[in-house]
Amino acid sequence: MADSEALSSHAGDPVAVEALLQAVFGIVVDEAIQKGTNASEKVCEWKEPEELKQLLDLELRSQGESQEKILEHCRAVIHYSVKTGHPRFFNQLFSGLDPHALAGRIITESLNTSQYTYEIAPVFVLMEEEVLSKLRALVGWSSGDGIFCPGGSISNMYAVNLARYQRYPDCKQRGLRTLPPLALFTSKECHYSIQKGAAFLGLGTDSVRVVKADERGRMVPEDLERQISMAEAEGAVPFLVSATSGTTVLGAFDPLEAIADVCQRHGLWLHVDAAWGGSVLLSQTHRHLLDGIQRADSVAWNPHKLLAAGLQCSALLLQDTSNLLKRCHGSQASYLFQQDKFYDVELDTGDKVVQCGRRVDCLKLWLMWKAQGSQGLERRIDQAFALARYLVEEMKKREGFELVMEPEFVNVCFWFVPPSLRGKQDSPDYHKRLSKVAPVLKERMVKEGSMMIGYQPHGTRANFFRVVVANPALTCADIDFLLNELERLGQDL
Amino acid sequence: MADSEALSSHAGDPVAVEALLQAVFGIVVDEAIQKGTNASEKVCEWKEPEELKQLLDLELRSQGESQEKILEHCRAVIHYSVKTGHPRFFNQLFSGLDPHALAGRIITESLNTSQYTYEIAPVFVLMEEEVLSKLRALVGWSSGDGIFCPGGSISNMYAVNLARYQRYPDCKQRGLRTLPPLALFTSKECHYSIQKGAAFLGLGTDSVRVVKADERGRMVPEDLERQISMAEAEGAVPFLVSATSGTTVLGAFDPLEAIADVCQRHGLWLHVDAAWGGSVLLSQTHRHLLDGIQRADSVAWNPHKLLAAGLQCSALLLQDTSNLLKRCHGSQASYLFQQDKFYDVELDTGDKVVQCGRRVDCLKLWLMWKAQGSQGLERRIDQAFALARYLVEEMKKREGFELVMEPEFVNVCFWFVPPSLRGKQDSPDYHKRLSKVAPVLKERMVKEGSMMIGYQPHGTRANFFRVVVANPALTCADIDFLLNELERLGQDL
Numbered sequence: 001m002a003d004s005e006a007l008s009s010h011a012g013d014p015v016a017v018e019a020l021l022q023a024v025f026g027i028v029v030d031e032a033i034q035k036g037t038n039a040s041e042k043v044c045e046w047k048e049p050e051e052l053k054q055l056l057d058l059e060l061r062s063q064g065e066s067q068e069k070i071l072e073h074c075r076a077v078i079h080y081s082v083k084t085g086h087p088r089f090f091n092q093l094f095s096g097l098d099p100h101a102l103a104g105r106i107i108t109e110s111l112n113t114s115q116y117t118y119e120i121a122p123v124f125v126l127m128e129e130e131v132l133s134k135l136r137a138l139v140g141w142s143s144g145d146g147i148f149c150p151g152g153s154i155s156n157m158y159a160v161n162l163a164r165y166q167r168y169p170d171c172k173q174r175g176l177r178t179l180p181p182l183a184l185f186t187s188k189e190c191h192y193s194i195q196k197g198a199a200f201l202g203l204g205t206d207s208v209r210v211v212k213a214d215e216r217g218r219m220v221p222e223d224l225e226r227q228i229s230m231a232e233a234e235g236a237v238p239f240l241v242s243a244t245s246g247t248t249v250l251g252a253f254d255p256l257e258a259i260a261d262v263c264q265r266h267g268l269w270l271h272v273d274a275a276w277g278g279s280v281l282l283s284q285t286h287r288h289l290l291d292g293i294q295r296a297d298s299v300a301w302n303p304h305k306l307l308a309a310g311l312q313c314s315a316l317l318l319q320d321t322s323n324l325l326k327r328c329h330g331s332q333a334s335y336l337f338q339q340d341k342f343y344d345v346e347l348d349t350g351d352k353v354v355q356c357g358r359r360v361d362c363l364k365l366w367l368m369w370k371a372q373g374s375q376g377l378e379r380r381i382d383q384a385f386a387l388a389r390y391l392v393e394e395m396k397k398r399e400g401f402e403l404v405m406e407p408e409f410v411n412v413c414f415w416f417v418p419p420s421l422r423g424k425q426d427s428p429d430y431h432k433r434l435s436k437v438a439p440v441l442k443e444r445m446v447k448e449g450s451m452m453i454g455y456q457p458h459g460t461r462a463n464f465f466r467v468v469v470a471n472p473a474l475t476c477a478d479i480d481f482l483l484n485e486l487e488r489l490g491q492d493l
Numbered sequence: 494m495a496d497s498e499a500l501s502s503h504a505g506d507p508v509a510v511e512a513l514l515q516a517v518f519g520i521v522v523d524e525a526i527q528k529g530t531n532a533s534e535k536v537c538e539w540k541e542p543e544e545l546k547q548l549l550d551l552e553l554r555s556q557g558e559s560q561e562k563i564l565e566h567c568r569a570v571i572h573y574s575v576k577t578g579h580p581r582f583f584n585q586l587f588s589g590l591d592p593h594a595l596a597g598r599i600i601t602e603s604l605n606t607s608q609y610t611y612e613i614a615p616v617f618v619l620m621e622e623e624v625l626s627k628l629r630a631l632v633g634w635s636s637g638d639g640i641f642c643p644g645g646s647i648s649n650m651y652a653v654n655l656a657r658y659q660r661y662p663d664c665k666q667r668g669l670r671t672l673p674p675l676a677l678f679t680s681k682e683c684h685y686s687i688q689k690g691a692a693f694l695g696l697g698t699d700s701v702r703v704v705k706a707d708e709r710g711r712m713v714p715e716d717l718e719r720q721i722s723m724a725e726a727e728g729a730v731p732f733l734v735s736a737t738s739g740t741t742v743l744g745a746f747d748p749l750e751a752i753a754d755v756c757q758r759h760g761l762w763l764h765v766d767a768a769w770g771g772s773v774l775l776s777q778t779h780r781h782l783l784d785g786i787q788r789a790d791s792v793a794w795n796p797h798k799l800l801a802a803g804l805q806c807s808a809l810l811l812q813d814t815s816n817l818l819k820r821c822h823g824s825q826a827s828y829l830f831q832q833d834k835f836y837d838v839e840l841d842t843g844d845k846v847v848q849c850g851r852r853v854d855c856l857k858l859w860l861m862w863k864a865q866g867s868q869g870l871e872r873r874i875d876q877a878f879a880l881a882r883y884l885v886e887e888m889k890k891r892e893g894f895e896l897v898m899e900p901e902f903v904n905v906c907f908w909f910v911p912p913s914l915r916g917k918q919d920s921p922d923y924h925k926r927l928s929k930v931a932p933v934l935k936e937r938m939v940k941e942g943s944m945m946i947g948y949q950p951h952g953t954r955a956n957f958f959r960v961v962v963a964n965p966a967l968t969c970a971d972i973d974f975l976l977n978e979l980e981r982l983g984q985d986l
Binding site: 014016017018020021022024025028029032033034036037038044046047048049052053056058059060061062063064065067069070073074077078080081082083084085091092094097099100102103105106107109110111112113114118119120121122123124126127130131134150151152153154157161171172173174175176177179181191192193195196197198199200201202203204205206207248249304310311312329331333334336338340341342343344347354355356357358359363366367369370371372373374375376435436439442443446452454455456457458463466 | 595668690864956
């Protein structure tokens with residue numbers, strides 16, 4: 001029954017709403033944006049989990065809290081969070097804070113709509129198509145299809161699912177059981193999402209055939225050819241090759257022309273995981289690294305990485321013009337995609353995806369692109385390459401920095417060899433002792449909050465640092481700081 | 494080579510950054526928040542796609558545009574977007590604009606991190622666990638696991654993948670080919686993501702056995718039992734039942750106790766798709782609709798729907814305490830989940846998911862919950878039920894409104910029978926003519942911008958409207974408007 005207490009609205013009045021949001025926005029500007037990108041502030045404020053739980057007062061209770069308390073929570077959340085836009089954050093393949101992209105994200109959140117129909121997302125349906133067509137043009141395609149996905153891993157999964165559907169359309173209905181064993185090929189340097197995707201899609205990780213990479217981390221096309229023959233000899237049906245443009249650790253670019261030749265010879269779908277390296281297509285100087293990408297069937301490209309569009313912004317691009325996305329993923333839900341709508345229902349994108357609701361991921365990239373122009377974005381890419389080169393050259397001038405290899409991208413991989421290990425390369429425990437250096441330095445830098453750099457072991461190589469030079473606000477001074485700080489933190493080791 | 498032009502930073506100075514963001518935030522407050530939730534403003538500003546393209550100037554060019562232009566674009570994007578927080582937006586299962594949730598979303602965007610490691614998301618790793626544990630407690634579990642997913646469709650897919658992995662751990666490596674044919678069960682009223690998920694996961698849509706629903710849209714447990722026997726007789730192996738708490742169109746709740754009995758008898762994984770209805774668990778008055786949910790193995794629950802947390806906020810909850818999520822989805826990428834980190838790497842959530850980067854989706858819900866308390870959220874749920882009841886009772890007082898059925902939730906499904914069709918139920922073309930009413934009214938309301946209500950055909954039923962009463966700011970006056978407006982728009986039909 002309609003109960004009068006329940007029927008009164010509990011939403012805030014407009015003045016209070018505005019006051020709250022203005023107060024929060026003030027905190028965001030001061031703490032997250034100004035302090036969060038200021039090199040003289042900490043990049044992180046390390047706390048042990050138990051202590052942090054206490055500091056944050058995470059518990060959700062029956063009673064609501066006062067506005068004063070809420071604003072305190074907002075400050076604490078920002079204070080104890082890592083500042084990924086900070087010029088000393090070199091830890092991931094994303095960093096930096098582009099103000100136009102952030103503006104686009106705030107507008108997106110305020111509009112809170114789903115991308116699935118023109119009806120409720122007219123602006124974003126048209127905008128997504130414009131952005132995708134611009135990205136496709138950079139790949140080298142004058143037509144095609146595409147969609148923004150929740151991250152590169154899912155973009156890669158889409159590519160695998162589309163390739164198998166194109167070869168075996170029946171599998172949508174009948175599943176994999178009736179098919180021969182399928183094989184897909186990727187190099188040992190590929191992103192782990194290829195393995196995860198194969199498992200999730202029901203193919204199993206065994207269906208992923210691992211192709212050799214050369215000493216620089218690039219797929220060896222001759223070994224690809226060999227792996228295809230082997231798979232066929234074992235009775236499997238090769239259907240897809242996933243090449244990588246910009247590998248996660250080493251930043252390597254697979255030789256796409258040679259790989260495309262192999263795919264063409266064997267009639268295989270060529271997917272390029274350019275989640276990391278795709279943005280290099282904006283640079284006239286460096287786009288040769290992706291020569292041959294126009295021969296791909298599909299490309300995954302994450303502008304939230306090198307272009308700093310903000311998480312998430314991940315495009316899957318297709319050369320296909322046969323409506324493959326909709327045929328593969330569509331289910332024609334009558335309550336959402338009514339065919340008797342008063343507008344052209346071909347505009348509705350919902351049946352291109354396996355999701356239902358889908359976030360708007362185009363506005364942040366569009367607005368940044370509008371503000372920067374392609375030329376501005378190109379300058380950023382060129383700047384990142386130049387700063388990575390500066391880092392490498394400066395390292396060579398200092399003792400104790402040993403490059404894993406000359407980088408061809410903006411991943412700079414190196415060992416910091418502390419004083420006690422210098423000149424000891426031949427001692428039997430060198431490798432073991434070197435492995436322990438990066439974790440110790442990492443702990444020190446995080447606990448001081450002075451910078452963040454990722455490290456990892458890699459094949460037989462001992463733990464090394466990977467500096468990612470991507471933040472568009474970086475300067476040579478930040479690079480100098482990085483080198484000095486490693487020396488300072490490691491001087492007693 | 495390091496080139497001096499490229500080495501100079503192109504990022505804006507802090508003052509300009511702040512000025513831009515303040516200007517954009519002002520536009521957001523005025524246009525999206527104040528006008529966007531003001532009942533005397535339009536809920537949408539309909540334009541044909543070609544005209545809208547011109548108005549938006551979507552093209553991305555080589556040169557960047559001036560700040561003045563950028564701000565114009567921001568205004569236009571908001572102006573021509575649908576206002577999903579508007580009190581006349583009844584079109585989807587999400588609506589309303591909660592200021593604390595929006596504040597949480599703006600902070601999330603300003604911090605722009607990924608949820609995968611404690612290292613770069615210390616606050617959010619702990620907060621996600623607190624929020625998930627609170628949601629689990631409402632389900633009735635004192636322990637368990639869970640994760641926020643990019644939408645309910647993917648949460649449902651996760652459940653299916655976990656259930657098959659639990660039964661056949663080998664399938665992660667070896668795929669589905671070596672398994673017997675699998676069968677999963679859901680009612681004909683279920684969300685279309687179950688079908689989409691079955692195709693994506695390689696099971697094929699044929700693996701989905703459709704169970705009958707009763708006249709109110711609830712799964713018939715006796716037919717579930719029958720379908721299981723039939724599948725077994727055909728040589729398939731039943732492994733999962735997906736029940737629905739709050740179906741998309743009718744808002745029906747499957748009888749979970751009876752379904753859990755069937756699952757228990759046959760040793761099947763019980764998944765409850767409570768994406769829409771899960772939030773009812775907050776209401777002492779109405780939570781009986783989900784009685785039995787504590788017997789589920791997994792629950793999908795989208796607080797971005799009835800709780801208005803903002804897209805996306807979708808939790809997958811698990812009763813499992815055996816680390817099934819990590820075992821099923823993990824790949825132990827050495828560059829991201831180093832085992833020699835200086836903190837407890839069990840905190841890292843990245844290997845629980847098939848994504849790599851993962852958005853922070855917990856803060857918006859946490860902040861809203863902190864501000865409202867469980868009691869405030871409960872009042873909202875009760876208010877939505879009460880207003881839906883008010884709508885139903887008011888309809889009964891008016892001519893021309895015919896309920897599809899008495900609702901048990903906040904989906905109110907009805908036909909508007911226009912004057913020319915009243916009393917003509919027995920004429921041979923009644924059904925056909927009635928089907929055309931909703932599309933015409935929808936076109937009129939959208940083109941006037943006065944309100945938005947979804948419609949759909951359903952089984953043999955002609956197109957009917959589905960009003961979703963969910964926006965926490967709704968009042969009886971908004972409901973009265975809805976009824977008056979339908980009468981006004983349809984008076985000449």
